[in-house]
Amino acid sequence: MDSGFHGITTIDTGFGDRPQFCAAYLVVHDGRAAFIDCGSNDSVPRLLAALEAQGLARDAVDWLVLTHVHLDHAGGAGTLMRALPNASLVVHPRGAPHMIDPSKLIAGATVVYGEDQFARSYGTLLPVPRERVVEAADGHVVDLAGRALLCADTPGHARHHIAVWDAASRSWFSGDVFGLSYREFDTAQGAFVVPTTSPVQFDPDEMRASVRRMMGADPAAVYLTHYGRVEQVQRLGADLLEQVDAMVALARGLGGEVAPHARLVEALTALYVERARLHGVPDAGARVLELLTLDIELNAQGLEVWLERERGRA
CATH class of the missing domain: 1.10.10 (Arc Repressor Mutant, subunit A)
Incomplete structure (x- = not known):
């Protein structure tokens, strides 16, 4: 767990049994909190521990924002929401039905992984009550105690993908649309980045447009789910x-x-x-x-x- 800039904590979710492979983020502002992505069910204790380390109770969390509903990002959402009594879940309109009723996610992932591997990796996916789900169309603003988190429709990796712009830190939370950058590849030149397509919804034109849109905000940093905070955003985008x-x-x-x-x-x-x-x-x-x-x-x-x-x- 890394407590970094502007009230943003990077949490290693432990997904994939590899350090610094998959991250979630805790954003704290004026005593209120939001999680961005959450990992799998096994990640939930790590997220709650990060909250406790900030001296915050579970009822201080107002939001769980999902960049998209792939299970390494969102598999633990139902479990986490049960631990956060005041939180609402924010997700792309195309992803919302899968959080309310995860049966299609379960069926699709079971075909890919098999029942035993799915159970080991993801456990039981719990639904999120419809009344606690907020659909974030392009331009939707999440208000974290006066700190605006802007949701931008950013397809390319998936059609149900949003990136989250935090003006307070001039940073994007990018999910997977700004690629992956494992810290083991860092050199004196900085971070090394690779696109990630997803097996079924990759669209190169949309990915290029999403990357250019993010670069156009002139961000100071991007917070990748895989993995962590990176700078030199214009170079990485190019x-x-x-x-x-x-x-x-x-x-x-x-x-x-x-x-x-x-x-x-x-x-x-x-x-x-x-x-x-x-x-x-x-x-x-x-x-x-x-x-x-x-x-x-x-x-x-x-x-x-x-x-x-x-x-x-x-």
């Missing part, structure tokens, strides 16, 4: 845009080949290894394989689903 272009080119170029998935995984790995090497990451090849293998697999899936969708529209 890196993301370059990589989205390169990833799309790779997917289109390999679409007609034999075993395109394996070739795309190989090509993406080579792309990230080269960028990590240029960033000064020691032993870049081994480091990318150690830390990004799952992300590369998911990116390949996302690119393939997007390409199939694009061909269907042609």
Whole structure:
């Protein structure tokens, strides 16, 4: 747990059994609090401990804001809300039905992971009462004791994605739309960033537009769920845009080949290894394989689903 700038605490949710892999954030202002993202059910004790460390009771939390409803961000929402008597849950309108009735989330994730793995990773997803759910369309403002948290519709990673602009710190809470940046890749040049597509809803045009929108606010920092606070936002945004272009080119170029998935995984790995090497990451090849293998697999899936969708529209 890291208590940082402007009343913002970074909480390692413990998801994925890897330190500094998945974060949630606690924002405290004038004695009131908001969580942004929450991890899984197993993360809830860590969030409540972070609240206690700030000397705040559970009834001081007014908001749980979800950037999107993927389970590493939102799987513990129902459990956490039961521990926070005064809180409302804020989520994109497309995500709200899944928080009120998580049955489709459960069914989809069970198909992907199998029943045993789903139970180990996520436990039982609890519903959130409809009256406690606030749908955040683009421009919706969450009022945290007079501190405005602006919700921006930011698709690209998912169609139900919001990023949260905190004018007080001139920072974005970006969920997954501003990529992932594991601290193990930090060098003297700063942070290293990689786009994350999601397996089913990636859209490169929307992601580029969302990244540019966030850069346009001239932020001092971005708070990534994967992982933590990063600065040099203009450089990182430009890196993301370059990589989205390169990833799309790779997917289109390999679409007609034999075993395109394996070739795309190989090509993406080579792309990230080269960028990590240029960033000064020691032993870049081994480091990318150690830390990004799952992300590369998911990116390949996302690119393939997007390409199939694009061909269907042609």
